Amino acid sequence: MMVNSFSQFESPVFLTIPLILLALILPWAFYPSRLHDDSSNRTLTLQNWFIGRFAKQLLASSTPKVHLWATLLVSLMLYIISLNLLGMLPYTFTPTTQLSMNMGLAVPLWLATVLVGFRNQPTLSLAHLLPEGTPTLLVPLLIIIETISLLIRPFALGVRLTANLTAGHLLIQLIATASLAFMWIMPAIATLTSILLLLLTLLEIAVAMIQAYVFVLLLSLYLQENS
Amino acid sequence: MAGHDHGSQHQFTGFAKYFNSYTIIGRRNYVLATYGSILALVLFFKLKPKKMPVTEK
Numbered sequence: 001m002m003v004n005s006f007s008q009f010e011s012p013v014f015l016t017i018p019l020i021l022l023a024l025i026l027p028w029a030f031y032p033s034r035l036h037d038d039s040s041n042r043t044l045t046l047q048n049w050f051i052g053r054f055a056k057q058l059l060a061s062s063t064p065k066v067h068l069w070a071t072l073l074v075s076l077m078l079y080i081i082s083l084n085l086l087g088m089l090p091y092t093f094t095p096t097t098q099l100s101m102n103m104g105l106a107v108p109l110w111l112a113t114v115l116v117g118f119r120n121q122p123t124l125s126l127a128h129l130l131p132e133g134t135p136t137l138l139v140p141l142l143i144i145i146e147t148i149s150l151l152i153r154p155f156a157l158g159v160r161l162t163a164n165l166t167a168g169h170l171l172i173q174l175i176a177t178a179s180l181a182f183m184w185i186m187p188a189i190a191t192l193t194s195i196l197l198l199l200l201t202l203l204e205i206a207v208a209m210i211q212a213y214v215f216v217l218l219l220s221l222y223l224q225e226n227s
Numbered sequence: 228m229a230g231h232d233h234g235s236q237h238q239f240t241g242f243a244k245y246f247n248s249y250t251i252i253g254r255r256n257y258v259l260a261t262y263g264s265i266l267a268l269v270l271f272f273k274l275k276p277k278k279m280p281v282t283e284k
Binding site for chain 2: 123124126127129130131132133134135136139140143144
């Protein structure tokens with residue numbers, strides 16, 4: 001029973017077993033691995049084409065050092081896009097609506113990019129905290145602002161993903177409820193609301209894919225800054 | 228390209244040679260100086276002896 005609009009975001013538990021674990025493992029089942037005899041089929045070919053295309057596009061303008069992160073970034077993108085798209089199915093739980101999960105992805109990865117930068121090129125990493133050509137009087141202020149902007153990045157990454165998905169699911173639920181409520185009272189309004197619901201669902205599918213891409217793209221940009 | 232040090236440091240003399248917002252080294256030194264000043268301020272206020280209130284007998 002829906003107690004309030006946010007009930008759909010509660011982490012599901014069944015007989016004290018947190019079902020979010022199942023939701024997190026589920027995308028693994030959708031990506032076939034190599035066949036035992038190294039042959040290929042259409043699904044594998046399509047999958048490999050997509051992964052290769054995405055990796056090339058993401059890392060085209062980056063140094064070879066960044067290419068070492070290709071596996072991590074591509075698998076992260078596939079994982080988040082799978083979780084988001086599976087969440088668009090009715091009555092499924094979307095783990096990426098949980099801030100804890102998104103912060104769990106964002107903070108360690110962002111911290112890794114910062115530490116990689118400070119370890120490999122400490123001078124350049126520190127120099128990045130002051131934009132080139134800053135007037136002398138503004139230097140301390142800008143350094144503080146750039147430091148705050150650096151520290152806020154993981155929160156922005158996590159909250160962006162959470163907020164986009166949560167807002168989308170909430171809107172879908174509200175408009176679907178409205179459409180159902182109007183169905184017997186004002187069928188014409190219900191029809192218009194259903195059309196709006198369809199358009200919104202299409203938008204949310206796009207948002208699900210775009211937000212996964214943006215998450216990974218920003219991480220790769222942060223990495224390029226520090227490499 | 229932003230941040231190149233090639234031949235630009237000879238333009239700066241004195242203080243500007245080490246602290247400027249054009250070269251990588253200059254920008255790094257500015258950042259370190261700012262962080263050092265903030266740290267010094269924090270340590271100063273933390274370690275400052277607190278005045279004990281005078282109790283009347």
